[in-house]
Amino acid sequence: MQFKHHGLSSEMLLELYKAMLKPRMIEEKMLILLRQGKISKWFSGIGQEAISAGVAMCLDPEEYILPMHRNLGVFTTRNVPLNRLFSQWQGKKSGFTKGRDRSFHFGTQEYKIIGMISHLGPQLGVADGIALADLLKNNKRVTAVFTGEGATSEGDFHEALNIAAVWNLPVLFCVENNGYGLSTPISEQFKCKHIADRGKGYGMESYIIDGNNILEVYSRVSALSRSVRQRPRPILLEFKTFRMRGHEEASGTKYVPQELLDEWAAKDPIENYVAYLREEGILSEEEEVEIKKQFIHEIDDNLQLAFEEEAINSTEINELNDVYRKFVYQEVKPEEKTSNIRLVDALSAGLRQSMEKHPNLVILGQDIAEYGGVFKVTEGFVEAFGRDRVRNTPICESAVVSAAMGLSINGMKAVMEMQFADFVSSGFNPIVNYLAKVHYRWNEPADVVIRMPCGAGVGAGPFHSQTNEAWFTKTPGLKVVYPAFPYDAKGLMATAVNDPNPVLFFEHKALYRSVYQDVPDSYYTLPFGVANLLREGDDLTVVTYGAGVHWMLEILDAHEDIHADLIDLRTLQPLDLQTVYASVRKTGKCMVVQEDTLFGGIASDIAASVMEECFESLDAPVKRIGSLETPVPFARSLENMYLPKGRILREIRQLLAY
Known part of the structure; x- marks a missing residue:
């Protein structure tokens, strides 16, 4: 392995070593605890530390990183307290999910880390939304999101890259090509020679990086991050590496040829880098021993704190109260002046007034900009609020839902229009598994409204006529609104936008232009849960x-x-x-x-x-x-x-x- 220091100081070269060593030593300890039954599961990143640590060290503290199972180095590089990480893995209170989720399935706004869900793909679209918010705020920041080579087969991967390319979003899509998706080799995962080749299809830059060479990772990602901050655009990065242990420890590695394991063991990122540092006279054996001693003490001390912590206890009330973000409804009474308008007009007026009230509100959907949406609910909105806030999307419902979640994470509000409620099936996963569960899992609101034009009676057939509210009333964490009158539609829309929880807002197409009512011209709200x-x-x-x-x-x-x-x-x-x-x-x-x-x-x-x-x-x-x-x-x-x-x-x- 060839190392080039790229003009880095000796101090920085040592910091890169420490950044890789710390997660490696934690992992080695975790594998012991796993065998002792003190943690329930472990997804090993041994052999891939250069990627996690290298990328994390390139980003500024206020820039978001979205890691996966094997990116412990992201958490340690961001200086997440080890006792809290250890408590998280033991399901204790000091963790980040109150015992409700395990391992790396969590996020923390404090450290700007947004954890994964097991469905993998939505993470990429969430990064799009976070980056879009930075772009709209002119923050000059980059977002880094990780995924594995297996997840690049998911539709969410392609949708997220397409959106990022179309919108010039400042996202680094970091693909760890580590040889196997569980037991399935890359030869059975994709046909192209390199995952980076896919960038061409989306009109974005892409690069192949030796994921086991910390200096190559750090120098290339640092330069690209600086460039993206100044000229926002997405970049696809394929890190060539290898998974030295099983998908998770119970899986083992019997399906991997021994010669392949031996080949990659010789490319160990830490052992090779240590040899380089010694050759350069930067790290002595005595210094290496001292660094390891410090990490051993830090790990053991924080493990003791986690072990001494009591097992988590809760009550039914606590659990139920955490399904939704607390929302204190504020009544805004309407003024007396009214107009006799249709349901579609009331929805449009309610949405327009919410856009005026909330400068951080962004509307997403197919054909909603100049065209005004297929039902003309957003007609004239581009002229009033601009294309930054009224955004046509590609036809990719799943990634757009995830992007709406990303906007929420980065301090904005989102309203997404499903062109027809029937099409929500293409975005079902992020709604029921991300938006619905995110507050219960790690206390993060999903400030997203999804508009659902629905219903039969208009001769639209099997794919444009469903009223599928029962798909969502079943799912804890979602709110479901279904008005029948213009007055209710306008007031409930205002409340839906104000509410920091995910709301499915059903709008019956047959009522859009057939039902009239005197509706106040002014902004007003109506409470949820009142028949x-x-x-x-x-x-x-x-x-x-x-x-x-x-x-x-x-x-x-x-x-x-x-x-x-x-x-x-x-x-x-x-x-x-x-x-x-x-x-x-x-x-x-x-x-x-x-x-x-x-x-x-x-x-x-x-x-x-x-x-x-x-x-x-x-x-x-x-x-x-x-x-x-x-x-x-x-x-x-x-x-x-x-x-x-x-x-x-x-x-x-x-x-x-x-």
Whole structure:
């Protein structure tokens, strides 16, 4: 291995050595503790320390780094207290996740480190969002994100690189090509000769770096970081290295040819660098021993602190309270002046006023800029707020959701428009596994609103008509809003943007231009978790939301003999069950109407809750009504048969006659 000092001082050459040695010595200790059963799992980065330490030393303390399993050197180089790292790995309180997640699955704003999730790919899109925020703030910073060669096969990798290239984001995409994805060799992972070759396809610079040569890593990444700060752009870096131990320790390395292990053992980054330092007269044997003694004492002292810490204890209340970021709702009452507008206009007005109120709010989505979105909700926004804040995105829902999360991490707010709610399936993973869990895991809010144009009744067929709110009401950590009226839509949109938690905001397409209402011109808010009692009657309780509200109003207006409490839920998470219970205890009968297919929908949970809480008040079984158990059909006659609207009156009559 050839080393060139690139003009670095002897002091810096020694610092690079220490930066590699410290994580190596910690790992060696962790492997002992693993065998003793004192930690549960370990992902070894032995042999790859030059990459983690080298990259981390090139970045400024305020610049974000997004590491993976094998990047312990990032944490130690950023001087994360060892006792806290050790407590994290033992699931104790001084760790970063309150025992809720393990190993390196955490982030810390204090050290500007954003940890991974096991799904790997979203990390790259999050880096895009962080870098975008820096770009918008003119911070002249670079973001470094790590991934392995295996994850470069994921769609998130390609989406994130494409976004970064299109937007000229200052991101260093650091790929550790270490030979194997668990047991699958690179020959079965990708066909191109080098991962760096992929940079050409995205129009970005890419470089191959010897990942075991600390001086090459440090000199190349330092120069590139300085350049990117001055001229923002993404760069793809492929670090050639090797994983000397198993994917995690239980995996072993039996699938690796011994000659390959021997070849890379001879390229050990620390042993070779120590030999170089001795040849240059920079590190004596006595100095090396002294440095190791200091690290041994530091490791042992901090391990003792972690071992002495009590096992973590919690309560159900504590656990439930940490699912969401605390949000103190602030009521803003509207002024008297109103305009009679449509649901789509109310949404647009609410979003526009939120953009005016929050200068750090960025809107992301396909065709939302000059075109104004396919439903024209953001029409005129570019002229009002500029293309920096109203951003057309490539067609890559997953990476855009992740980028919205990155914006939040870096102190901004994001509203993302799913062009159709159906398309959320392409961005499902970061919503349910990153946004939903991030606060519970390490106390980080996800200040993201995802707009969801949804619903049938417009002849749009199976891929543009779903109302898929039940996918998300099931997931702790998400809030779900579903207004039926322009007044509610505008006020709830304002609250959704104010709320630091992730909000799925459902907007029924069939109501966009068919429902009018007098709506205050001024900015105002409405609370989540408060249902609206639209009609009062003693015969039965009807609980619904979205288009179901208007179906029921039409039926009640046409049949004055039906005296019902009509409850519009408005938000599905949080859910105002107390209003439902109070009504059912009065009427004794309950029907829940949803547009979604019946099985597994929100109606099922409401019905079960009513049965549990109001059983003694019920005079009949709770009735659920939903659409047929088929995809949404295109032809008008088939769509009408699919939707439950035509069956509601008959079901009401049967329930009243029970």
